[in-house]
Amino acid sequence: MSEQTIQIIDHGTGGVVDAILHDELDALALIEAEKAWGPYRIEATRRLIKNGAPPDEQPQHWHWNWEKKSSDLNLLAYRGIGIECEGHMQGLMLLRTAGTIATLNPDVGKSLVYVPYIESAPWNTKALEPHPRFGGIGIRLFEAAVRVSMAEGYKGRLGLHSLPQAERFYRDICKMQDCGLDAKNPENLRYFELTHDASSTFLKEA
Amino acid sequence: MIDEMNKDRGWLKKMAAAEDNSPISVGGLAAELGAPSPDEPLLLKAIAPAFAKLVELARRANHLTVEELAEKANIEITELLAIESGGSLDLEPRTVFQIAKTLKLPGPKLLMLSGLAKAKSVDFDEAAVRFAAHSKGVEELSQEEHEALEEFVRYLGEG
Amino acid sequence: MAAKKTMTLNLSPAEMLALERLAEQKELSKTAVLRQALRLYQLIDARLADGEKLFFEDPEEKKAQVMVL
Numbered sequence: 001m002s003e004q005t006i007q008i009i010d011h012g013t014g015g016v017v018d019a020i021l022h023d024e025l026d027a028l029a030l031i032e033a034e035k036a037w038g039p040y041r042i043e044a045t046r047r048l049i050k051n052g053a054p055p056d057e058q059p060q061h062w063h064w065n066w067e068k069k070s071s072d073l074n075l076l077a078y079r080g081i082g083i084e085c086e087g088h089m090q091g092l093m094l095l096r097t098a099g100t101i102a103t104l105n106p107d108v109g110k111s112l113v114y115v116p117y118i119e120s121a122p123w124n125t126k127a128l129e130p131h132p133r134f135g136g137i138g139i140r141l142f143e144a145a146v147r148v149s150m151a152e153g154y155k156g157r158l159g160l161h162s163l164p165q166a167e168r169f170y171r172d173i174c175k176m177q178d179c180g181l182d183a184k185n186p187e188n189l190r191y192f193e194l195t196h197d198a199s200s201t202f203l204k205e206a
Numbered sequence: 207m208i209d210e211m212n213k214d215r216g217w218l219k220k221m222a223a224a225e226d227n228s229p230i231s232v233g234g235l236a237a238e239l240g241a242p243s244p245d246e247p248l249l250l251k252a253i254a255p256a257f258a259k260l261v262e263l264a265r266r267a268n269h270l271t272v273e274e275l276a277e278k279a280n281i282e283i284t285e286l287l288a289i290e291s292g293g294s295l296d297l298e299p300r301t302v303f304q305i306a307k308t309l310k311l312p313g314p315k316l317l318m319l320s321g322l323a324k325a326k327s328v329d330f331d332e333a334a335v336r337f338a339a340h341s342k343g344v345e346e347l348s349q350e351e352h353e354a355l356e357e358f359v360r361y362l363g364e365g
Numbered sequence: 366m367a368a369k370k371t372m373t374l375n376l377s378p379a380e381m382l383a384l385e386r387l388a389e390q391k392e393l394s395k396t397a398v399l400r401q402a403l404r405l406y407q408l409i410d411a412r413l414a415d416g417e418k419l420f421f422e423d424p425e426e427k428k429a430q431v432m433v434l
Contacts, residue, residue, distance in 0.1 A: 049291040050291040140211070147209050166231050173221065
């Protein structure tokens with residue numbers, strides 16, 4: 001397991017707080033995180049439905065279960081990334097580092113890092129918690145994904161299928177290119193890709 | 207090992223403000239599992255809360271968690287959550303019968319209560335509304351809830 | 366992180382040429398190509414062991430060829 005100190009936003013103080021970025025999580029870490037996240041996520045979603053929240057305000061990922069994804073980490077092609085603060089995982093991401101290639105020019109056919117799963121802790125998600133605990137989890141995980149892609153020799157190239165609610169984040173904040181609805185995706189989600197050039201711009205600013 | 211992450215606090219604050227704790231999730235299986243969609247409210251009638259309450263109280267009286275009941279009844283946890291919260295999933299008769307079987311409730315009556323079958327008498331509606339009005343809590347079953355549940359289940363079992 | 370281990374790899378000229386070409390095409394180091402090949406081999410092997418099938422499809426002839434590892 002490899003780790004480094006990073007900073008995230010502490011909404012309690014409005015300032016910046018140190019956190020630990022783990023870039024080689026094992027399956028056990030995912031199982032432990034799910035123990036805390038699962039009940040919180042389901043309870044919060046239940047509360048939303050009870051309060052009559054319209055569907056576009058209900059989280060689209062509430063049925064997730066990191067425990068089920070943990071076995072992927074037994075394979076070399078997958079890598080688990082997590083942000084830990086105050087003894088809890090504040091964000092988790094699963095990356096696949098083999099078997100996916102870029103579709104955008106001039107990177108067509110070149111390897112990229114694919115993001116199959118990513119999630120902020122439910123208490124850091126506005127849709128589930130009106131007063132989120134920590135901020136900047138998404139952008140930190142995204143930055144880590146770009147850096148993993150660099151370390152793998154994939155030059156920052158990334159690909160992912162965004163849930164509709166997260167499209168704004170990947171398009172407007174992460175500056176990924178929106179490649180449109182992917183007919184080959186079983187759920188017909190929009191595919192987003194970060195080219196080598198776009199990743200260089202992102203890292204220059206970061 | 208990846209390179210050192212950005213230490214610029216100004217950049218972090220700017221990006222975190224833009225992110226604004228909004229959803230970041232990708233992939234997922236929402237379509238496969240059938241995410242809740244209240245486009246067509248299933249439970250419109252006055253007895254609607256009774257169905258939600260009956261399932262919840264009967265589950266708790268059986269000392270089952272939502273997960274446990276879903277597993278025992280072999281139904282999706284999403285459906286059960288939607289049912290108990292008076293939600294709006296398109297309910298399958300099979301789901302209602304599975305719940306009825308697991309919680310030992312009369313299936314056809316439960317189907318009426320769910321709105322999937324038409325209630326045959328005014329008495330039925332009245333009993334359901336009375337039951338719904340008597341059951342409010344969400345933690346341990348109170349004495350009052352026990353009595354309301356027993357009375358209603360007795361009624362459902364009649365005829 | 367656990368320390369990396371080094372090994373010597375004996376490749377025939379043809380194998381080395383294939384590796385060099387792949388590295389050039391994919392803009393990866395030779396080590397990165399081999400590492401990715403190992404990851405894919407393991408991933409596919411695990412899925413085949415789970416009962417899944419791997420096949421290549423020819424869209425023109427509409428024929429699918431089942432692959433094994």
